[in-house]
Amino acid sequence: MKRVLGLLFVLALLAGGTVLLWPMLKNAQRYAGLLSAPTPTARSLPNPLPTTRFVDTWGGARSEGRTHEGVDIFAPRDTPIHATTRGIVVNVGPDRLGGRTVMILGPGGQRHYYAHLNRYPDLSRGDWVEAGDVVGYVGDSGNAKGTPTHLHYGIYATGGALNPYPLLKRN
Incomplete structure (x- = not known):
C-alpha cells in the first residue's frame, strides 16, 4: 500500500x-x-502600417554620429502597428533613442524592432504573436519627440542591422 x-x-x-x-x-x-525557420526574403513581409507610401531612409545621418538603422513609416498618432512576422516578444518598454519600443524575435533569429510608439497593447515579454497582430500604436516617443508621428521599424540579425525596406511589400 x-x-x-x-x-x-x-x-x-x-x-x-x-x-x-x-x-x-x-x-x-x-x-x-x-x-x-528561414529568414524573410525580398518583399515577403507585410507593411506594419496600413500604408505603402514610405521612403528608404536606411543609412541616413542621425545625431551623435549614428546612421539610420531602419525605415520610418509616417502615419497619424495611434494608428495600429501590426507585427510583420510571427515570433516571441523579447522586450516591451522604453529605451533612450526609441522611446516606447517592442522587439520580437522572428524567423531565423532576426529581431524586429518597433520604436517611437505612443502606447502599447496588452503585450508582455514571452508572449507569442502572429504576423498581423497589433504590437503598438504610432507615436513620437524617444528622440522623435516633437517630430511627425511615425513608426521606426528595424531588423537586427547576428551580423548587425539589416535594411528592412526591400523586405516590406509595396504596390
Whole structure:
C-alpha cells in the first residue's frame, strides 16, 4: 500500500510539474522553431502600417554620429502597428533613442524592432504573436519627440542591422 501511495504521489508531482512547466516548454519549442525557420526574403513581409507610401531612409545621418538603422513609416498618432512576422516578444518598454519600443524575435533569429510608439497593447515579454497582430500604436516617443508621428521599424540579425525596406511589400 505504501508503494502504491508513493507511486501516486510521484505521479501527482510529475503531473503538477508538467502543468507548471508547460508554458516554458511550449515557448522553448516555439523558440527552437523560430531559430530554424528561414529568414524573410525580398518583399515577403507585410507593411506594419496600413500604408505603402514610405521612403528608404536606411543609412541616413542621425545625431551623435549614428546612421539610420531602419525605415520610418509616417502615419497619424495611434494608428495600429501590426507585427510583420510571427515570433516571441523579447522586450516591451522604453529605451533612450526609441522611446516606447517592442522587439520580437522572428524567423531565423532576426529581431524586429518597433520604436517611437505612443502606447502599447496588452503585450508582455514571452508572449507569442502572429504576423498581423497589433504590437503598438504610432507615436513620437524617444528622440522623435516633437517630430511627425511615425513608426521606426528595424531588423537586427547576428551580423548587425539589416535594411528592412526591400523586405516590406509595396504596390
